[in-house]
Amino acid sequence: MPDFTPLDFTTLPLKDADFAASLGPTVVIIPHPDDESLGCGGLLALLAQAGLPVWCLLISDGRMSHPHSVKFPPAARQALREQELRDALRKLGLDSHLLHTLALPDGSVPGPEQATGAAAVGEIRRFLRQAGAQTILCPWRRDPHPDHRATSQLVQAALQELPQPPRLLEYLVWAWERAAPADLPRPDEVVGWRLDIRPVLAQKQRAIAAHHSQLTNLIDDDPGGFQLSEQMLAHFAQPFEVYLDSR
Template sequence: MRGDSFVSKLGSTVVVVPHPDDEALGCGGLLALLRQAGQPVAAVLVSDGTMSHPDSTVFSAPARRAVRVTEFRHSLTILGADEVAPLLLDLPDGQVPASADAPGFMDAANQLRVFLEQRQAATVLVPWRRDPHPDHRATAQLVQAALAGMARPPHRLEYVVWAWERAAPEDLPTAADAVAGFRVAIGAVAAKKQRAIAAHRSQMAPGVFTDDPNGFLLSADMLARFAEPYEVFFAAIER
């Protein structure tokens, strides 16, 4: 699908990301295309991002959070999506609540609902509901709860991050999901997406939190996956 023709239909868009870097990896090209077309874009960061390098002693958890939030804001600036200050839910990385009975879930869902209403969002971008990372799945649940409380919920598009490398058969879409997958061409903004990914220096070798050698860094194989001239999304099948 041509990116320029697709974005003209999306209107005001809010992207919801579990961790800093998911916005660039999963849908950075679409965000750049939206801004190039003059569509409003705002972002929500769900977790504090501190657990990519939990054993760092040089960088305390608050210091790691500060680095990652700064990288997130830099990425949004590169993509042109920094006109509106992002909503930072600041939930614990690796422990984002996933159900209404979990502490913090409904408060976060309500904050998200209010933000979507304030932005008059026509589209919300969210991780694929069974993307194989617990925070990604929890983020999808938070968005679902927020939309359930809206009189006129935005159209939901689901992007892929971890399913490329880690998906089991049961993680993939089924007929019961009632979604269709499609690709959006992002070649015109591919270089901008790569710069946004590179803004997350703490997640790219050699990294920033170098006193935690077992911490997370994006692998060369994963980075190659997100260098393709397209992005993949799932959307509800229109009946």
């Protein structure tokens, strides 16, 4: 058991929706298509409403949600999931042309210590330099999915090489459902807060619904394929989102 009291997400201070505009031009880092809508779809919609540019970087190819499907072989799954992501971004009010994909292997995103990971760090760094954003949205560093953790490590390595790195805000996906006590943020490493997303909650739900392959039996020939559960989805129907602000 940890010798500290983990943050209680539901009691964190609540910031007004107007706060989103203060974050300026933003890059959102997306391990898999749907993480953007689940973890920070409300904030993305608020940024779009404020007229701020949002660049999107998709890390994995998204192929492993239904690995045994014959109707949707790997290339078709990748294309489907990327199209769902573009549809979701449009529903959030974002320009889907500002999406860049790395196509790293879903389920085995490499860390920066691996050759393919080191190459990805360089590409992420170039992308961030070109975007020139003030804020980066990235999954929580100990979010309990290995691809999310590897994604965080790649981004952290890229930021270390930038002379003036953008503000880093970390968002939650699987930490709501699967986090062990040691996975949760410590009060001394981040400042946590909630963002009121009531003005765009319905918009966020429409973006989540755009990921049909993760919510329905669209891919119906892989009984072991992934679907988001109602219990999981309930966390993302709340009128707020949680952000962890790195110190």
